[in-house]
Amino acid sequence: MKLKINASKEKITLSIIVGVVSLLLVSTTFIQFKTVDKSQESNVEGLRSDELKTQIATYKSKYEEAMEQYDENQKTISEYRATMDENKESTDLLDKELNDSETLLGLTDVCGEGVIITLRDTDEATYTAGDLITLVNELKYAGAEAISINDNRIVNLTDISAINNSFIVINSDSRISSPYVVKAIGDKSYLSSTLNLKNSGYVDLMKVNNLEITVEQSDYIEINKYSKELKVNTMKEAE
Amino acid sequence: MTIITVIIGTALGILLGFLIPTIPYSASKYLAIAIVAALDSVFGGIASHIKKNFDLKVFISGFFVNAIIAMLLTYLGQRLNVDIYLAAIIVFVGRMFNNLGIIRRYYLTKISQKFSKNTTKKH
Numbered sequence: 001m002k003l004k005i006n007a008s009k010e011k012i013t014l015s016i017i018v019g020v021v022s023l024l025l026v027s028t029t030f031i032q033f034k035t036v037d038k039s040q041e042s043n044v045e046g047l048r049s050d051e052l053k054t055q056i057a058t059y060k061s062k063y064e065e066a067m068e069q070y071d072e073n074q075k076t077i078s079e080y081r082a083t084m085d086e087n088k089e090s091t092d093l094l095d096k097e098l099n100d101s102e103t104l105l106g107l108t109d110v111c112g113e114g115v116i117i118t119l120r121d122t123d124e125a126t127y128t129a130g131d132l133i134t135l136v137n138e139l140k141y142a143g144a145e146a147i148s149i150n151d152n153r154i155v156n157l158t159d160i161s162a163i164n165n166s167f168i169v170i171n172s173d174s175r176i177s178s179p180y181v182v183k184a185i186g187d188k189s190y191l192s193s194t195l196n197l198k199n200s201g202y203v204d205l206m207k208v209n210n211l212e213i214t215v216e217q218s219d220y221i222e223i224n225k226y227s228k229e230l231k232v233n234t235m236k237e238a239e
Numbered sequence: 240m241t242i243i244t245v246i247i248g249t250a251l252g253i254l255l256g257f258l259i260p261t262i263p264y265s266a267s268k269y270l271a272i273a274i275v276a277a278l279d280s281v282f283g284g285i286a287s288h289i290k291k292n293f294d295l296k297v298f299i300s301g302f303f304v305n306a307i308i309a310m311l312l313t314y315l316g317q318r319l320n321v322d323i324y325l326a327a328i329i330v331f332v333g334r335m336f337n338n339l340g341i342i343r344r345y346y347l348t349k350i351s352q353k354f355s356k357n358t359t360k361k362h
Contacts, residue, residue: 019244030256
């Protein structure tokens, strides 16, 4: 009986020890599994030096690749810059052209030397639309670069016409009446001398008709821009 | 009885293994060599049990002392910049295969004996 108990006691001890051993073994093994798994998620602090070396080598090659890429990109950027500069030049040129065109078209306020002609109806006679057209033509002929009548800018589409022979309309809808102040920018002496030609000049022609006209030269005349919109409905650029 | 404690120990071990946080990677080398040493002891124990010369004291001392010595040797190797743990692994794994061979042969003879018994019974 005692022997049996002793035997079973031994067996129990053995079993317990074997159990503890397996517990230790399995738990450490699993800890190790976990550690190895985690270390593969590249936490630099826990790595060994040879692994670090290989990683450094990898990063170095990666870095070199990235540097190459960077250089290439830089090159492309500088190319783009060069193109941009070229574009800027052409843009500036275009801007200048646009400004010139607008000035020529009468879409900008301009100033300069020129003449101011004041026409006034008298009791005996009145100015007609035709008279104004003639004056504008004369001025243009004399080299006027910008003309306005009572602050209505004359542009290429300007019309001056009489409605019912009673009032004069300029730029389609602006009614103007005496006194007509005509401003013209151009060579002031040439303009005034053209208008003041003896007998055949505009001033003399008007005076013959008993109309009042004064021409004064000025060093500084301001002419406002064409206030309406220049619209193109029908015409297109020919190809 | 022994099998039950082994199963319980294994189950608890898995649980503990998941609960205990990971150790630093630099220490995992030592743990690995300790595991290999312990495994070697376990297989040695099974083999000696088969050979009927199993001694609990030898087994326990082998289990712990081998593991500790293996770790110490690994540490020494680290300090000396010689991979001593490789030698330890070779020895342990070689012995593991030896013991596994003994276990395999034992069960093979057991199975073949059973098989021949069955066939003689049939005749």
